[in-house]
Amino acid sequence: MTGRLVLGATPMGDVGDASPRLRAALASADVVAAEDTRRTKSLAAALDVTITGRVVSFYDQVETARLPGLVAEIEAGNTVLLVTDAGMPSVSDPGYRLVAACVDADLAVTCLPGPSAVTTALALSALPVERFCFDGFAPRKRGARESWLSTLVTEGRTCVFFESPHRIADTLADAVRVLGGERRGAVCRELTKTYEEVRRGTLAELAEWAAEGVRGEITVVLDGARPVAARPEDLVDEVERRVADGERLKDACGAVATEGVSKRELYDAVLAARNS
Known part of the structure; x- marks a missing residue:
């Protein structure tokens, strides 16, 4: 039998977003590599799925150490299902190194499409999204954050990034200073969950709103720069x-x-x- 790595996109909040293929994979995989084993087991219970394979942890701090064992499982003909806490593995979550290791070893890798905060936020933003870039999490420190924002001054593509609720107010305030208060954006909070909220407006308006405090998991969408007519x-x-x-x-x-x-x-x- 030929083993393979399966990347499984998991719900961001609403368990109803789990695909039938994800349910089947959770029930049948020989090994389930999970960012948080407790959350994965809770997800399986909510889906009324019994995980029959071995469940191992696979988060940032143990990712490198786990690679040889998981690659060996696939080489032995087993199916390894990789899931993270929410959304698509390897998108600002563990997974990239395991995919690369499997490709280097000429092992099969496939994906179970599903929820993604990036594409969901883009769709809800009401901004042009024919072309976009994804920048992961915004830098934590102000100097690095302002340097990063300066690269977006002339970026014509819509930009998506993640941010912590504890830093979103500072990030938006920095964005106003660097990009200008009239640049448009959208702040998407708690996507697919009970208290989902999408705020749209200028950066100045969004910064004023965020200054009062924001909770939950946040995805930000920034409009691209408009071309300036040459003289x-x-x-x-x-x-x-x-x-x-x-x-x-x-x-x-x-x-x-x-x-x-x-x-x-x-x-x-x-x-x-x-x-x-």
Whole structure:
């Protein structure tokens, strides 16, 4: 028999989101590697599923030590089901190293799709999500957090990240300073749970709301930066650089011209700059 690693997405709050395939995998896997064994056993009980395989812990502090044993189980032909406390394994949760180890050993890896805070928050945000990036948890310290936020000043994609309820107010206040209060966002709290809440608005509005205190597990969605229309004078230096490298002025203007700045406008701007 061929063993395999199965990544199982677990409910974020509502057990009704558990897929039939997850139920079957919990009941049949030879080994269930769980971020928190107690929570996994509670989930199985809520689903009326009996776990027949061996249950082992697989959290950040023991992940590296557990790898050889789990890989050996799969090599022996067993099925190892990997689950975390909520959502998809390896997405800001344990799992990446085990997947990589199995791939390196040429072992089968498959996934049971299901709940994800990232895609759920994107869908609820009411922001453009054709293109997005995921940045995990925001940095804890202010200096590192502000440096990270500065990378989003010109980021055109919608950005999703996780944050602690104890730091969300500070993070949003920093975001207002770095990104501006008019940038739009959404703060999603306790997704799929009884007290689910989604706050949408400008960063200034969200920061004011969060200052009063926020509880629960939080996913934040930030709107991407809007492109700023180029001005002819902003492109003069690039034209002059090309000219210095040997290009004819008209050719350089044609190469640098953009949708918002025509070749003629750019040519006139270069001449005006030279005359001044």
